[in-house]
Amino acid sequence: MPRYAQLVLGPAGSGKSTYCSSMVKHGEAIRRTINVVNLDPAAEHFDYPVFADIRELIELDDAMDDKELHFGPNGGLIFCMEYFERNLEWLQGQLGDEEDDYFLFDCPGQIELYTHVPVMRRLVEQLQNWNFHICGVFLIDSQFCVEQSKFLAGMLTALSSMIQLEIPFIHVLSKVDLLSKKDKRKLQKYTDPDVYQLANEEDSHQTNPKNSFLSKYRHLNKALANVIYDYSLVKFYTLDISEEDSITDLLMQIDLSIQYGEDHDVKEPREMDEENENDDGVHDVYNNDVDND
Numbered sequence: 442m443p444r445y446a447q448l449v450l451g452p453a454g455s456g457k458s459t460y461c462s463s464m465v466k467h468g469e470a471i472r473r474t475i476n477v478v479n480l481d482p483a484a485e486h487f488d489y490p491v492f493a494d495i496r497e498l499i500e501l502d503d504a505m506d507d508k509e510l511h512f513g514p515n516g517g518l519i520f521c522m523e524y525f526e527r528n529l530e531w532l533q534g535q536l537g538d539e540e541d542d543y544f545l546f547d548c549p550g551q552i553e554l555y556t557h558v559p560v561m562r563r564l565v566e567q568l569q570n571w572n573f574h575i576c577g578v579f580l581i582d583s584q585f586c587v588e589q590s591k592f593l594a595g596m597l598t599a600l601s602s603m604i605q606l607e608i609p610f611i612h613v614l615s616k617v618d619l620l621s622k623k624d625k626r627k628l629q630k631y632t633d634p635d636v637y638q639l640a641n642e643e644d645s646h647q648t649n650p651k652n653s654f655l656s657k658y659r660h661l662n663k664a665l666a667n668v669i670y671d672y673s674l675v676k677f678y679t680l681d682i683s684e685e686d687s688i689t690d691l692l693m694q695i696d697l698s699i700q701y702g703e704d705h706d707v708k709e710p711r712e713m714d715e716e717n718e719n720d721d722g723v724h725d726v727y728n729n730d731v732d733n734d
């Protein structure tokens with residue numbers, strides 16, 4: 442049986458670590474073990490139990506304090522991740538080899554790690570060699586996406602990671618609990634598959650008629666929206682961590698993308714009844730309701 446992994450990606454502060462912590466808590470509620478691996482050498486605080494921690498291999502301070510290397514925070518991070526890439530057997534030892542295990546990898550936020558440096562791609566290839574089904578979960582802070590041009594810019598960032606990694610991607614607009622009702626309504630159009638409509642909308646901050654670049658930008662936005670629409674490249678899901686249903690729905694989409702649960706035994710109705718009698722009412726929706734049609 443395979444193992445399963447989510448690479449939790451996204452810009453700095455987009456909510457990756459909070460997402461991991463919410464998924465672990467949700468897993469506890471539905472009696473499902475979800476382990477989190479910290480891959481951020483600069484991380485300092487965790488709200489989730491850390492299954493494995495890159496800082497045991499290398500920490501950002503190791504690179505920045507080195508008298509010969511003289512790295513700043515960004516160069517130091519790249520150095521740490523390249524060191525990690527050369528020592529992936531460390532990760533293999535940490536992950537063990539239990540079938541059916543489910544991991545979240547809480548990744549650093551620096552975008553160059555996904556677009557310029559091959560470390561994440563190498564990680565993906567190695568995880569696939571270790572029999573993992575992997576999906577990228579790309580978070581973007583929904584507060585920055587209420588305006589159309591920012592949403593498109595966020596989408597392009599997500600797209601560049603997707604092109605590099607070549608794995609299924611789920612795109613998530615995070616922190617929806619922080620939005621006003623009006624902004625939540627605005628956001629609905631982005632989760633609608635018809636991104637095309639965005640191309641014809643005016644952006645609220647692009648209203649200066651004297652701005653000679655305006656029409657060029659409009660054309661660019663329109664062209665980008667068309668590409669994304671024509672190739673069905675990106676679909677966004679929203680995440681409101683204060684709503685259990687929102688987490689359930691998102692996890693279900695992710696599980697579908699990595700085929701989690703498909704190899705689980707289909708239980709006979711009598712078996713399920715017996716199990717439910719011994720249980721306090723909470724059950725694993727995927728394990729018990731597997732539909733192998």
Ligand SMILES: Nc1nc2c(ncn2[C@@H]2O[C@H](COP(=O)(O)OP(=O)(O)OP(=O)(O)O)[C@@H](O)[C@H]2O)c(=O)[nH]1
Binds near residue numbers: 550
């Ligand atoms: N209200 C609310 N706050 C959130 C949510 N997600 C994250 N935050 C807050 O946003 C800030 C950044 O969240 P993190 O989870 O640390 O973000 P991150 O992407 O892991 O950040 P880096 O690891 O630094 O790239 C923290 O103050 C969180 O408490 C959310 O869904 N709702």
Ligand SMILES: [Mg+2]
Binds near residue numbers: 458459481484547
């Ligand atoms: Mg984090």
